Amino acid sequence: MTTESEIGAGPQATMLRVLIPVALALLVGGLILLALGKNPLDYYGYVMQRSLLRWGGFQETLTRMAPLLLIAAGLIVAFRAGIWNLGGDGQFLLAAVTSAALAPVLIGLIPRGLTLVVCMIVGIGVGALWSLIPAMLKARYGVNEIITTLMMSFLGTSLANVLIKLVLRDPDTTVPQTRSLPVDGRLPRLFDTTIHCGLVLAILAVILVHLMMTRTAFGLKLQVLGANRAAAIHAGLRVERLTIVAFALSAGLIGLAGAVEVLGVWGTVRADWNPAFGLLVVPLVFLARFNGYAVIGFTLFFSALMVGGESAARRVGVPQHYVLVLVALLLLFLALVEYLDQSRRKRIAA
């Protein structure tokens, strides 16, 4: 499923198969802007300048990458193991809320470093726990995990709100939110920047996941499971356990993303806050063909689009959701280019 493209062509061809869809997406997206009477060059120029060329914006872009990369790491584990964990949003939010509620309490009792570590571990645990039911249903009874994870995601999103509004609410604020973690209690910044160290953690996580999936026996087992479930059973793999472990790893990493975003950036979670990163990262992971290194590049690109797009709304008069159009176009063109490439190779082979 994944290795085919890596063996089939050199790095140049791989670059082309990524760059062509990117160029096409920007082009068609530009035409849409043009049709609406906006100047696409202004828009792209502004987005790039705001999110990559200006130091403050660039730091924001890098900071945004942290949760996206951790989610991507989680999705890579699941997708390579043939598990469609589409419930990222619920896992992310519940982990965010529990760690946000825990941190202000712990910080008064134990040192900052320990608080942060404990909260992150709790985040991982909560995320993993929220995948347990879909994992068991999939492992034992083969119930399709797409529906179960999506439903658990809705449940989790609502439960997070209920927790904030009814249980964990800070009595001193008018808008329902958890008690906020003071700025000096949050994740430490890197050097003199505004970027928190969650970014380092996230990059490490993606690389480790990539190495685990491609270089270890455990990763190979998961890949076998992903390629052909029946073959995995036939080969004597303990498919039930592998499924549950892969689910827990995936959801745990996504939970960590929630904890890191809260401990590093916000310090609190407001009711009805849902950045909906979970589903947005899915296409990026596909674009990268489940490759951890490639995901880092795509995430940088996407996070720049997001950060730049948010401020372009006011300046150039294009709403920030236009970025979604670009993502969709990118996916469509990527799938198309891949398809054309494959059928060309088939013709050559035949």
Added chain:
Amino acid sequence: MNALFTEPFLVSLLFGAVTAGLPLLLAGLGEQISEKAGVLNIGLEGMMLFGAYTGFLATYSTGSFWLGFLAGGAGGMAVALIVLLLCIRRGLNQIVIGIALTVGAEGLTSLLHFVQFSRTYPRLPAAPVLALPILSQIPILGKGFFSHHPLVYVSWILVAALTWMFRSTYLGLSLEAAGNKPAALDAAGVDVVRTRSLAVLATGFLAGVGGAYMANVGAGLFVPFMTGGAGVIGIVLAMLARGRPLWVLIGASLFGVSVAMTTALQVAGINVPTDVVQMLPFAVVMLVLVLFARNSMLPPALGLPYVRGER
């Protein structure tokens, strides 16, 4: 607690449940047709949302609700056409394209809404209502069930019609074969790609009409992201119903009640966070799954492209 059983509360609960449940019903029925034929339409949400936009646009500019529903159906079909071309004809990954279409519809409709309506936020007048003779005179039930826009009654008839179609028509059996054993259908001389294409277009139409109903009748306006997961619920309903249209209706009603419950509770003067009530149907469904989990809820060929002669 007495306030819960007054007439206004029950009427607003039932009426709201039907209004909120109808888009889910149509989308769920649409998805059911696709899934039967072996196509997993993750882009259902995108079809609904785009249908909501085109439907609103048509009704807003012509004043006709029926034209709005037609336009909504056309909008949904336009999105379905991409699924048809890329996934059914070319065999591209249905999940990737589905997510792309949902995300794309979210972005595109936000963009169009921003350009056209973000300064004015136009609203539609209340939709015309057809009160069924005699039935609408029944206390409580009459106002709750039988005083809606005619599309509601059409959809109920559709449930029966689809049940009959799946069970006793050539087309229905072809659909089922396309999902269960496409090679057998092919061997029987029926074009698998055409059968699936028809199914996907029907899905797009129904989802689009559902979206248009949500915008034009339910809300009276279009706002970006207004479907808010309704498409995903539609997919869930179709999967849980295992090919039986009546179960989609039951499921959609359950979800409709839970959505309507929050407003109805406010009418009764009880304040519960919306989230609590919204969790209920999902919790019930998960519970049912945990208790009665069974194998093979889905057609074996679901999500797989059909290539003749390939296994």
